[in-house]
Amino acid sequence: MKLTIERTALLTSLNHVQSVVERRNTIPILANVLFDARDGYLGLTATDLDIAINDKVAATISTEGAITAPAHLVYDIIRKLPEGSQVELDYKSAEGRLFLRCGQSEFKLAALPQDDFPVMETSALPHNFSLHASILKRLIDKTRFAISTEETRYYLNGIYFHVAESGGVQVLRAVATDGHRLARVETPMPADADGMPGVIIPRKAINEIRKLLDERDGDIAISLSDTKISFSLGDSLLTSKLIDGTFPDYERVIPSGNDKILELDGKSFAHAVDRVSTVSTEKTRAIKLALSDDMITLSATGSDAGSATEELAASYSSGDMEIGFNSKYLLDITGQIEGENAHFVLADAGSPTIVKDSADDGALYVLMPMRV
Incomplete structure (x- = not known):
């Protein structure tokens, strides 16, 4: 694999994916980001086995191929390179190293083969609809503060998205609670969302999708099943497992007799x-x-x-x-x-x-x- 790419474009793409990677990993490959160069684009993928983020960015590809390298280390190196510079990524299989060059700087990085990198299955999910980025931001921002951090009540460690009825109309509702406070925010139900199952999106996935939304202004394509959800934002795709649990009947917590x-x-x-x-x-x-x-x-x-x-x-x-x-x-x-x-x-x-x-x-x- 050999390619040249503009430093800022690579940094932006790395920023999208590297935060998924945990700082401490018992499985070495999970500390790496997968670089896949083909068809004029560099694809980047990172995962912690529960969340996967894929991103792609235009690059000048000399030799197509794929390899993995330490995510946080590559990010820190690119971050410190001069703005506007050109970065060359060159993997030499004979040496088993990824060479990263920029101007007079050269880094030789440990690399692990693509075949070792776990791929999260992203086959077609049955429920599909779109939501504008500003609406999804609102649903997240007004509820995520109430997500529980108590790991024993794992079913409260996320935001519960589901379709409900409010005032005789169908709405998409986001709910989070930690037992001390509850946030419930709703928006008109998007077209095609009718029939979707209620899903609990984990806190980490919520935080990652929220970061991606800061750079997006337009519709977000959402696909989900009973066990997974994916968000497509232009060149970025986030796929996450859902929390396997039952969200409590939050309506019982909302008092009706307050006067x-x-x-x-x-x-x-x-x-x-x-x-x-x-x-x-x-x-x-x-x-x-x-x-x-x-x-x-x-x-x-x-x-x-x-x-x-x-x-x-x-x-x-x-x-x-x-x-x-x-x-x-x-x-x-x-x-x-x-x-x-x-x-x-x-x-x-x-x-x-x-x-x-x-x-x-x-x-x-x-x-x-x-x-x-």
């Missing part, structure tokens, strides 16, 4: 929570909200750091009430509010609270209270 309405400026409230929680203990991050007529008082107490209070004007007229929350969870949710006002729908100090965004009817959040 106390609190409305306030979302950004001012978030800033106040951030300021007051500075003194709260690192372990509990507790903050208390005291509600009275058209006024909310935020307070926090730290074991050694002292205490803090702040008052905010708000629209509220349902009687005095005090309720405590984890300030980090509260900030995660208020950080998703795009409109001027945040709507809190409360019941009492011991019941879940619903949070809504005045600018996004399709987003709903649930936050469990805590004792303060």
Whole structure:
């Protein structure tokens, strides 16, 4: 294999694939990226056996062929080369090394054969539809903060995508929860998505597809089955296994009897929570909200750091009430509010609270209270 490629183009493509590769690998080939040069393109593939990312970039191919080399090492080398430079990749089978040349620099890298590289099966998946990049970004950004990191509850370690009915119409819904907070965001169901199974996309796959979306503006082709999902974004293709588990009945967590309405400026409230929680203990991050007529008082107490209070004007007229929350969870949710006002729908100090965004009817959040 021998080719020449522009440094920035190669760096961009490597950036798409190398983050899938784990820093520590017991299987040496999984630390490598597969380079496949043919038909005027250099194809790059990386996998951790659960996710595979394929990317391709135009290159001047002298000799077609394929070889694998250490993903992070190649990425670091290319990153440090001068902008605008030309990079030559030359694999000499007699030496078993990949030569990487640029200007006066030459690197000899250990290489492993293509035949050792695991290929994730990407045969035709039965359910296919398209979603605009901006819509997929919204579904991910407004829910992924609530993905559980508790490995024992593995079925919560991702976002649950499924078709549901809302107000008599079919919607595509994304849900994530860690048992302390829940995020549910929906969008009109895309054409051809009817009949798709509910799937739980793992956290790592969510983070990888989100990075790819930053460079994409257009429709994303999505294909899925009960066990796999793939996202096609121009020259990039991400394929991931799905979490093999049953997502809990999240509708049971969303309260229906809450009758106390609190409305306030979302950004001012978030800033106040951030300021007051500075003194709260690192372990509990507790903050208390005291509600009275058209006024909310935020307070926090730290074991050694002292205490803090702040008052905010708000629209509220349902009687005095005090309720405590984890300030980090509260900030995660208020950080998703795009409109001027945040709507809190409360019941009492011991019941879940619903949070809504005045600018996004399709987003709903649930936050469990805590004792303060």
